[in-house]
Amino acid sequence: MPLFDALLELADDHLVLGHRVSEWCGHAPMLEEDLAMPNMALDMIGTARSLYDYAGQVEGKGRGEDDLAYLRSEREYRNLLLVERPNGDFAHTMLRQLYFAAFMHPYWTAALTSEDETIQGIAGKAVKEMAYHIRHAGEWVIRLGDGTEESARRMADAAEALSIYVGELFEEGAAEDVPALPRRADLRATWEATIAEVFDEAGMTFEPSKYPQSGGRDGRHGEQLGHMLAEMQSVHRAHPGATW
Amino acid sequence: MTGEVPLWEVFIRPRNGLSHKHVGSLHATDEVMALQAARDVYTRRGEGNSIWVVPSAAITASDPDQAGENFEPGEKIYRHPTFYDIPEQVGHM
Numbered sequence: 040m041p042l043f044d045a046l047l048e049l050a051d052d053h054l055v056l057g058h059r060v061s062e063w064c065g066h067a068p069m070l071e072e073d074l075a076m077p078n079m080a081l082d083m084i085g086t087a088r089s090l091y092d093y094a095g096q097v098e099g100k101g102r103g104e105d106d107l108a109y110l111r112s113e114r115e116y117r118n119l120l121l122v123e124r125p126n127g128d129f130a131h132t133m134l135r136q137l138y139f140a141a142f143m144h145p146y147w148t149a150a151l152t153s154e155d156e157t158i159q160g161i162a163g164k165a166v167k168e169m170a171y172h173i174r175h176a177g178e179w180v181i182r183l184g185d186g187t188e189e190s191a192r193r194m195a196d197a198a199e200a201l202s203i204y205v206g207e208l209f210e211e212g213a214a215e216d217v218p219a220l221p222r223r224a225d226l227r228a229t230w231e232a233t234i235a236e237v238f239d240e241a242g243m244t245f246e247p248s249k250y251p252q253s254g255g256r257d258g259r260h261g262e263q264l265g266h267m268l269a270e271m272q273s274v275h276r277a278h279p280g281a282t283w
Numbered sequence: 284m285t286g287e288v289p290l291w292e293v294f295i296r297p298r299n300g301l302s303h304k305h306v307g308s309l310h311a312t313d314e315v316m317a318l319q320a321a322r323d324v325y326t327r328r329g330e331g332n333s334i335w336v337v338p339s340a341a342i343t344a345s346d347p348d349q350a351g352e353n354f355e356p357g358e359k360i361y362r363h364p365t366f367y368d369i370p371e372q373v374g375h376m
Contacts, residue, residue, distance in 0.1 A: 069288065071309050071320035078323050175319055182312060 043097045044117070044213030045220055047107065048256060050090035051118035054108055055264070056139055057083030058271050059126055068129055075175060079136065082168040089161045109275035113265045114258040117212070121204035123255070123264040130193040133179040134201055140172035141233040142208045142226060149221035158219055177237045184241025191242070198243060206251035213256070290339040291317040293324075295331035303335050311336075 061080035067073035091104035122139060126132045147169060150162035183190040209227050214220045234245050254260070274281070288310040294303035306325050311317035317336040326334065345353060356362065 069310060071311060071324055074327075075320065075323040078327065171322075175323075178315055178319065182316070 040098065041213055041216045042219065043094050045217045046090050046094035046097060048117040048212050048214070049220075050087045050094060050107070051116050052122050052139070053083040053090065054087035055116070055118040055267070056122035056135075057081070057087060058267060059122065059124075060132070060136065062126055063132065072129075076132075079168075079172055079175070082165075082172070086161060086165045086168070089164075093157050093161070105275060109272045113260055113268055116255075116258060116260065116264065116268065118255050118260075118264075119204065119207050120252055120255040120261060121201065121207065123260060123267065124201065124204065125263050127197065127200070128193055129179075130183050130190065131197040131200065133176045133183070134194065134197040136172055136176035137180055137234070137237065138201060138205060138208070140169045140176060141230050142223075144169040144173055144233075145226045145229040146221050146223070149226070153219050153221075155219035173233065177233075180237050180243075181241045184238070184243045194241065194243065198245070202246060202248040203250055203252045205248065207253040207255060210253060210256060288312055291321070291336045292339050292342060293317075293321040294335040294337070295321075295325055296333040296335075297331045299332065303333065306330070308339060314338075 057080045059080075060076050060083065063073070063076040064080070065073065067076055087108070088104050091107040095102045095104065095107060119139075121135060124131075124135060144166065147162040147166040150158050151166065153159050153162065180194060184194040185191070208230065209223050211223055214223065231245070238245050289312070290308055291311055291314075292308050293306050295306045296303045309317065309320045309324055311320045314336060318334055321334045321336055325331075
């Protein structure tokens with residue numbers, strides 16, 4: 040089922056990154072950011088919920104959002120390697136967010152005219168959120184990249200560490216044969232333009248990696264995803280169906 | 284960190300036609316970040332459609348020690364516009 044698989048990829052991207060960003064809750068460098076980051080995390084988790092819900096309907100086997108989020112193992116997760124990367128420092132987190140949002144914004148913009156009305160609906164909400172994530176993360180990338188010697192070094196480290204995960208953004212994955220979803224490869228020019236604009240102000244240059252990594256869409260993940268899922272899924276697995 | 288980061292006062296306009304009202308303050312490195320933080324801290328529940336941020340340092344405040352001469356006019360009841368008869372047709376003023 041290509042549509043089911045493609046929805047799962049998108050949902051996994053949003054849930055995994057949403058969970059990662061939520062790990063900052065209570066640990067952000069300042070109170071204002073401690074509100075901003077959970078805001079962003081919840082935006083992504085909200086999108087993931089809509090996508091899982093729709094994927095469950097498409098599959099037609101009675102699986103709901105909780106089943107798809109909490110009862111699949113690491114190898115069954117189809118998210119990008121980029122989004123499962125550990126938070127690292129604040130520079131690292133903000134650059135990862137910029138990379139993801141700079142991709143998802145044109146993606147959802149293209150999905151606004153999808154032939155599938157549910158996808159249109161999800162896109163309509165997500166497109167505004169991603170525009171904000173680009174702005175928020177982008178402004179931090181500019182300030183850290185063009186800040187002190189220490190902040191510039193950290194941002195440069197983040198750029199180097201994350202560059203190998205960029206190429207995977209533009210792989211079609213399970214959406215190859217799903218006309219209702221945008222072509223990911225078509226979004227590369229827009230992504231590069233957004234990043235170039237931010238990096239230019241930050242005094243940085245984007246260097247594509249010579250050794251790009253991929254495999255997330257096939258369930259081949261880094262070791263960190265398993266740890267994250269173990270924590271994220273522990274309550275549901277210990278108390279299936281628990282509500283409060 | 285907040286010791287180095289300037290303080291901003293935040294004003295939100297709840298609806299078109301109303302004026303911006305002071306809602307609180309926050310720390311941010313500059314005006315762009317202050318607007319973003321204000322959006323995140325003070326408009327999460329649809330509180331408004333416009334934000335102003337002003338550096339707290341730009342605000343000149345009255346001196347509490349002068350509260351007496353400033354704000355306690357005493358028995359100057361003639362300052363209250365209560366000596367006019369308002370025609371009923373005017374309605375609520």
